[in-house]
Amino acid sequence: MCLGIPGKIVSISDVEQQLGIVDVGGIQRAVNLSCISDVGTDLKQHIDSWVLVHVGFAMSVIDEKEAQSTLAVLTELGDMQEEMAAMQAGAS
């Protein structure tokens, strides 16, 4: 209920009701898009976006750039560790 599940918007099924079809691991279902689109904007612009779906509502567009930068920080940390370990090994 609280965890949500990521899916990809594949089409818009009902503009008036703000419904789109979201593919979640091969299963497709109508999902309400009210929370991710401001009134008056074209829903079609969301096609191909990844969203987090909670109880039938797309609650958040997953920001891939932010995801990548979080990962970049972690990667750097990993590399730094390795480098420091290498330095230590070299010093002894």
Added chain:
Amino acid sequence: MKYVDEFRDPVKAKALLKEITQITDRLAEKLKRPVYIMEVCGGHTHSIFRYGIENMLPNSIELIHGPGCPVCVLPMGRVDDCVAIAEQDNVIFTTFGDAIRVPGSKKSLLQAKADGADVRMVYSPLDSLSIAKKNPDKEVVFFGLGFETTMPSTAFTVLKAEEQGIKNFSLFCNHITIIPTIKAVLDSPDLQLDGFLGPGHVSMVIGNQPYNFIAEHYNRPVVVAGFEPLDILQSLWMVLKQLDAGEARIENQYNRIVPEYGNKPALEAIGKVFELREFFEWRGLGSIDHSGVQLKSEYAAYDAEKKFVVPAVTIADPTSCQCGEVLKGAIKPWQCKVFGNACTPETPLGSLMVSSEGACAAYYQYGGDRIDAVQIEEDTAQVESL
């Protein structure tokens, strides 16, 4: 989404664990006790056990599993109210699957269904509204449950019912709100906490701003965290770094999902439909001021508490249950007298054993190693002291 796997990369996890161990060891030495960090959200509790994170962490850090599992904190009296509504003639009672097995004082919704009540599981409140449309001669009730994560979906559904003139739909509202809950935890005298992992998906709706008081008034760091193993480890590391530097700030580790100011349409829908209750009763924690919401009077026609006669009595938990102590972090799940014997996921006595986000169910399902390790440690301590 290729990057999901990367959030489970063991090499990165190792690097983080090393950092975490270094900082906590240093902090614990200074504090002369372990560092206590609470994960507020049940989703985090679940991930922590599922990925064995608790087993990886050094002894100098202890995670306190917070009250953020809506199913777990639902008091028995509210379940009785659900059953009372569901058993009335002409009612179709709809609920999320998570809540159907929570024990009431006499029965759960699942037992009520077996006894003939029309109880149906739905995935979304919108499904419940469709059922109402298809059954105009029945009263369809939706059991609304959850923190701010699920609150917008219920709010939009009520607005849709109004828009479409659907009159045989109503909401039994049990939504709870996170900020007064965290405040109650912070004000609880028997809890010692150094910092928090903030709930990821509640924050996706409310943003980071509402947590500022925790840093400003209580001087504790909060890091809003994602749910993958590396998210949790990185967030712990961020909390520890703040503690190490003597800082208390709100940080957002989960910025791929959580916007600084939350979700505008969702907040607007909540604000339109709901208002704070004066108080709400929690399982194990008692009554917390302003911790629940109810429908505003303009939406009274959709309020099941107004439409139906509900008993609304407070029922004490069975004396064998220690859910309250576990919820407050005073004891670990396996220290409850009935854990694993009278209380199991198949035959839950307490609600923490029902939901997969509940600490007891998570311990039962994944916590084996840690339980054994802790018990062995205790056994040896006993032997040594003999």
